[in-house]
Amino acid sequence: MASINLNSEIVFASSDSMVSHLISRYIKEGKLRKIAPRIYTTNMVDSDENIVRRNVISILEWRFPGFVISHRSAKEMKTTQNGEIFITGTYNRRSDSIPGIVVNVMAGPQPDKKDLPFGRIFVSGEYRWMLENMQSARKTGESSKVLPVAEIEKRLEGVMLAGGESAMNDYRDSLRETAERLGMQAEFEKLNKLISALLSICRLICFSLFN
Numbered sequence: 209m210a211s212i213n214l215n216s217e218i219v220f221a222s223s224d225s226m227v228s229h230l231i232s233r234y235i236k237e238g239k240l241r242k243i244a245p246r247i248y249t250t251n252m253v254d255s256d257e258n259i260v261r262r263n264v265i266s267i268l269e270w271r272f273p274g275f276v277i278s279h280r281s282a283k284e285m286k287t288t289q290n291g292e293i294f295i296t297g298t299y300n301r302r303s304d305s306i307p308g309i310v311v312n313v314m315a316g317p318q319p320d321k322k323d324l325p326f327g328r329i330f331v332s333g334e335y336r337w338m339l340e341n342m343q344s345a346r347k348t349g350e351s352s353k354v355l356p357v358a359e360i361e362k363r364l365e366g367v368m369l370a371g372g373e374s375a376m377n378d379y380r381d382s383l384r385e386t387a388e389r390l391g392m393q394a395e396f397e398k399l400n401k402l403i404s405a406l407l408s409i410c411r412l413i414c415f416s417l418f419n
Contacts, residue, residue, distance in 0.1 A: 214239060214250050218263045220270050221246035244306040257308030261287055264309055265326065272297060272311075273328035276319055279340045279353040282332035288350040296332075296340075312353065317390040335386040338363065342395035360399070364406055373407060 210226030212219055212234065219240060222228065231248060234240040240248045243256040247267065251259050260267065264287055268277065275297035277285070287293045291309045296316040303311045322333035332340060341354045367379045380403050387396035 212240075217249055217251050217259060218266055219248040219250065221248070247306070255308075257291075260306055260308035261291070264293060265329075267306065267309075268293070268295060268311070269327045269329040272313070274319070274330075275313070276316075276323060276330045276332055277326070278314070278316070278332045278337065279343075280337075280355045282337035282340070283355060283359075285331070290350045292351055294353045295329075314353070317392075320386065320390060322386060333386075335383050336390065338383060338399060339387055339390070339392045339395040342398040357402075361402060361406070364402060368406060368410060373410065376403060376407060379403075 210224055210230060212227065212230050214234070219231065221231065231240060235242070235248070238252070240250060241252065243249050243259060247260075249256075249259050265277070265285070268275070272295055275295045276282075277293075278296040279294040280288070281294045287309050292312060293309055294312045294314065297313050298315060299313060300315050301313045303313065317336075319330040320333065320336055322335060324331040324333060338360065341360055343354060345352045345354045347353070364376070364379075368376050371378075380400065383399055384396055387393050
C-alpha cells in the first residue's frame with residue numbers, strides 16, 4: 209500500500225499512481241505544498257530556499273543518482289553562500305530550476321573506488337577532491353568550483369603536522385595513484401609542487417632549529 213512520510217520535510221514525486229494520488233490529496237488538505245518540479249514539502253512556514261538548502265544532499269541523491277558530489281562541494285558538503293553546488297556526472301549542465309540552489313553538473317570521471325557512497329549518490333574521496341580543486345576555473349569566489357589554494361595548503365599542512373615527512377610522502381603517493389586512475393595527472397603535478405614547497409620549508413626550519 210502506498211504511503212507518504214509526513215514527518216519528512218521533503219517529499220518526492222513518484223511514478224507510482226497511488227503516491228501521486230496521495231500527494232494531490234495532501235496538497236488539497238494543506239499538508240503538502242510544491243516547492244520545485246516534482247518536489248514537495250510538509251513545511252508550511254519556512255521559505256522554499258531555506259528548505260531546499262537544508263535538504264540539498266537528499267535532493268541531489270534523488271535527482272542525480274550515480275553522480276558524484278565533487279570539487280569544493282565534496283569538502284564543504286553544503287552549498288556556497290550564494291547557493292552553488294558542484295557535482296560530476298556524464299554531461300555538462302547548469303540547473304537553477306530548484307529554488308535556493310544552482311546545481312552545476314560537470315562531465316568527468318565516474319565514481320572511483322575511493323569515493324564515498326551516500327545513498328544513491330557518491331561523494332569524492334579526499335584524494336579525488338584535492339585533485340579536483342587543482343583544476344582551472346573560469347569563475348572566482350563563491351561561484352567557483354574550486355576552493356582557494358590556501359584551503360588546499362591548509363589541508364597539506366595538517367597532514368605534515370600530524371605525521372611529518374613520512375605521512376606527507378604517503379599522502380603524495382595516494383594522490384598520485386588516484387590521479388593515474390582518474391586521468392588527473394596535470395592536477396597532481398600542481399599538488400606535487402605545493403607538497404614539494406611545503407617539505408622544503410619544513411626541512412629548512414628543522415635545519416635552523418638543530419644547527
